[in-house]
Amino acid sequence: MVKAEAKERILKLRKLIDKYRYDYHVLNKLEISEAAFDSLKHELKKLEDEFPELITSDSPTQRVAGKPLKEFKKIRHSFPMLSLEDVFSEKEFSEWAVRIKKLSPGADFEFYSELKFDGLALSLVYENGGLQYAATRGDGNIGEDVTQNVRTMESVPLSIAEKRRVEVRGEAIITNKNFEAINKEQKKKGLKEYANSRNLAAGSLRQLDPKIIASRKLDFFAYDILGPDFENHSEEHKTLAKLGFKIGGANELICKNLEEVFKHHKKIANTREKIPYTIDGLVVSVNSNKLFQRLGVVGKTPRGAIAYKFAARESSTVVENIIVQVGRTGALTPVAILRPVQIGGVTVSRATLHNEDEIKRLGLKIGDSVIVGRAGDVIPDIIKVLPELRTGGEKNFHMPRICPVCGKPVKKMLEGGVGVYCLNQKCPARHREWMYHFVSRKAFNIDGLGPKILNAFLDFGLIQDIPDIFELKEGDIAPLERFGEKSAENLVKSINNAKKITLARFIYGLGILHIGEETAIDLAEHYRSLEKIESADFDELNNIPNIGEVVAKSLYDWFRDEHNKNLIKKLLRYVEIENPKKRASGKFTGKTFVLTGELESMSRDEAKARIRELGGDSSETVSKNTDYVVAGANPGSKFARAQKLGVKIMDEKEFLKMIK
Ligand code: IVH
Numbered sequence: 001m002v003k004a005e006a007k008e009r010i011l012k013l014r015k016l017i018d019k020y021r022y023d024y025h026v027l028n029k030l031e032i033s034e035a036a037f038d039s040l041k042h043e044l045k046k047l048e049d050e051f052p053e054l055i056t057s058d059s060p061t062q063r064v065a066g067k068p069l070k071e072f073k074k075i076r077h078s079f080p081m082l083s084l085e086d087v088f089s090e091k092e093f094s095e096w097a098v099r100i101k102k103l104s105p106g107a108d109f110e111f112y113s114e115l116k117f118d119g120l121a122l123s124l125v126y127e128n129g130g131l132q133y134a135a136t137r138g139d140g141n142i143g144e145d146v147t148q149n150v151r152t153m154e155s156v157p158l159s160i161a162e163k164r165r166v167e168v169r170g171e172a173i174i175t176n177k178n179f180e181a182i183n184k185e186q187k188k189k190g191l192k193e194y195a196n197s198r199n200l201a202a203g204s205l206r207q208l209d210p211k212i213i214a215s216r217k218l219d220f221f222a223y224d225i226l227g228p229d230f231e232n233h234s235e236e237h238k239t240l241a242k243l244g245f246k247i248g249g250a251n252e253l254i255c256k257n258l259e260e261v262f263k264h265h266k267k268i269a270n271t272r273e274k275i276p277y278t279i280d281g282l283v284v285s286v287n288s289n290k291l292f293q294r295l296g297v298v299g300k301t302p303r304g305a306i307a308y309k310f311a312a313r314e315s316s317t318v319v320e321n322i323i324v325q326v327g328r329t330g331a332l333t334p335v336a337i338l339r340p341v342q343i344g345g346v347t348v349s350r351a352t353l354h355n356e357d358e359i360k361r362l363g364l365k366i367g368d369s370v371i372v373g374r375a376g377d378v379i380p381d382i383i384k385v386l387p388e389l390r391t392g393g394e395k396n397f398h399m400p401r402i403c404p405v406c407g408k409p410v411k412k413m414l415e416g417g418v419g420v421y422c423l424n425q426k427c428p429a430r431h432r433e434w435m436y437h438f439v440s441r442k443a444f445n446i447d448g449l450g451p452k453i454l455n456a457f458l459d460f461g462l463i464q465d466i467p468d469i470f471e472l473k474e475g476d477i478a479p480l481e482r483f484g485e486k487s488a489e490n491l492v493k494s495i496n497n498a499k500k501i502t503l504a505r506f507i508y509g510l511g512i513l514h515i516g517e518e519t520a521i522d523l524a525e526h527y528r529s530l531e532k533i534e535s536a537d538f539d540e541l542n543n544i545p546n547i548g549e550v551v552a553k554s555l556y557d558w559f560r561d562e563h564n565k566n567l568i569k570k571l572l573r574y575v576e577i578e579n580p581k582k583r584a585s586g587k588f589t590g591k592t593f594v595l596t597g598e599l600e601s602m603s604r605d606e607a608k609a610r611i612r613e614l615g616g617d618s619s620e621t622v623s624k625n626t627d628y629v630v631a632g633a634n635p636g637s638k639f640a641r642a643q644k645l646g647v648k649i650m651d652e653k654e655f656l657k658m659i660k
Helices: 003-026 034-050 090-103 176-188 197-205 210-216 233-242 258-274 289-295 356-362 428-439 451-459 485-497 503-509 517-527 530-535 538-542 549-560 562-572 604-613 637-645 652-659
Strands: 074-076 111-117 120-127 130-136 142-144 166-173 219-226 253-255 279-286 305-309 314-326 332-343 346-352 369-375 379-385 410-412 420-422 500-502 576-578 592-596 617-619 628-631 648-651
Touching: 003 034, 034 314, 034 369, 090 258, 090 305, 111 166, 111 219, 111 233, 111 258, 111 305, 120 197, 130 142, 166 197, 176 197, 197 210, 219 233, 233 289, 253 258, 258 279, 279 289, 314 428, 332 356, 332 369, 332 379, 332 420, 346 369, 346 379, 356 379, 428 451, 500 503, 503 517, 503 530, 503 576, 517 530, 517 617, 530 549, 538 549, 549 562, 592 604, 592 637, 604 617, 604 652, 628 637, 628 652, 637 648, 648 652
Parallel strands: 500 576, 592 617, 592 628, 628 648
Antiparallel strands: 074 142, 111 253, 111 279, 120 130, 120 166, 166 219, 279 305, 314 332, 314 369, 332 346, 369 379, 410 420
């Protein structure tokens, strides 16, 4: 970015950040997530790092947190209470490591990795083994004397077995359980609820009446001890534990290299939900205190430690373009091409926009800054447009009237609906997408035959349509680039294996509009033969449980189309369909399950199969008809919906017990 552009962006970012700051801290209501808010601040910081001459004293990056309140006595810290620079990805972390290694060549870089508690920093000073005073961080140099309040906190020892003067630094937090209980109480009293446990901890410590704080049950975790000399940071933690302070315990680790830090970070990020209080990342420091000293301080942050935050689940970025994809059913889908960002630990560069109405609803233009998240923690989606950051160069998007691939006119389908379709059955884009679907894992599951290889086969004219695949011989494939005799042989083997297929997979593989995996299973189990499905009339299809009018019509029409009839005829020359036996009834008969989040002991497909074996059904959407929601790690929006509808939610352990 050139300086003029950076300047314009910086000014707009500052204004927007300030608006959100006011919403958050003054009005106590933030309309975007904290992660998205942080990502805006992060972008501003990066731009200011790149163009330091553009930094002004009123920038949000220069803000000094928490001026001491008048009511409390002020205390000057013996050493400034510093803050930490944030990084969000392995890349940014590595850049930090490279930077400090350059500053101290040849030094032994061992790291200490600990939890970053999301609370309020406190400094506790002990003399002669007794707690003398406790102070908040304040502006880093001068804090507030909150000794009276801190004395009510049970996890703060009032006396310790160390006679020398020591200063213990750590974080005051409120556990999730206490936070919920306090908010419940607030609600009952008709009082405002707290936005998060950090605000509550901070608010509680600033209460002038120590009785209030005692009722809030604050916790304290220690992370630093100043005074006596220690060689390593890890020894400080050992000593703190010995003196009776709570520390991160089993969640802390000495790491020999970056890989070990990354592994630890991943492990904690994945088990984060199980930790009973809020953490927002790891603090990673060089373990050697000598090295830490030598690396020094820049501004208010030490070079030798860094906050390695968890990947934001939401982030801001820019929509660089909107393209239109043609799917296997002919559906035209607008897709946002994003400036790549890290969300939830992966780089995201595209987000589906579903349809034109969604673009209107968002008010999105090409070139807009947006907030992107991952729906259910998986699929990238645009949550919000930030019109405040517009430059004037943004462009409106219009859905094309002709198919962007075959050029034939497109049509709006489903009365009053929003779907736009290319109806040309021979549209090359539709046909290719349909072929990808046919060979995919949940359909014919032809191992080794993904979109790339299918493209190569099509481009070389080896095949024109799906049935041609079943005629391929090793000698046809082997000459292709990146193939050899062995891999050609393997591919032919997996094509042959796919010739035997269950009825449900066969139906799903046909790629009929609205027929997903679950519907295909329902159809297969209901009819138990392809001929019966082919000949079923509309009313009959419409009467099958779980099948509605739209699906029934789609099915009925599909099997009446000459082109499709021909396809089935050709396929049956190669393929042998296994019809399902009548489903045994079991303890789940009549029960519908929805799975969300990652299971540890099995894949989702395995879990679904087990539910079916026991007579149950599984579905992708939570509704009144759902009997159980099984929630694994990092559950998505289905979890919240289940809570709202009062559907029974169970964790993996409970589920395993049930399917035993
Ligand atoms: S070490 C040099 N360790 O994060 C700063 N800080 O942005 C020394 N925090 O103000 C901080 N958990 O309140 C350290 N395990 C931990 C921490 C931690 C939370 C907070 C602390 C500090 C802020 C740094």
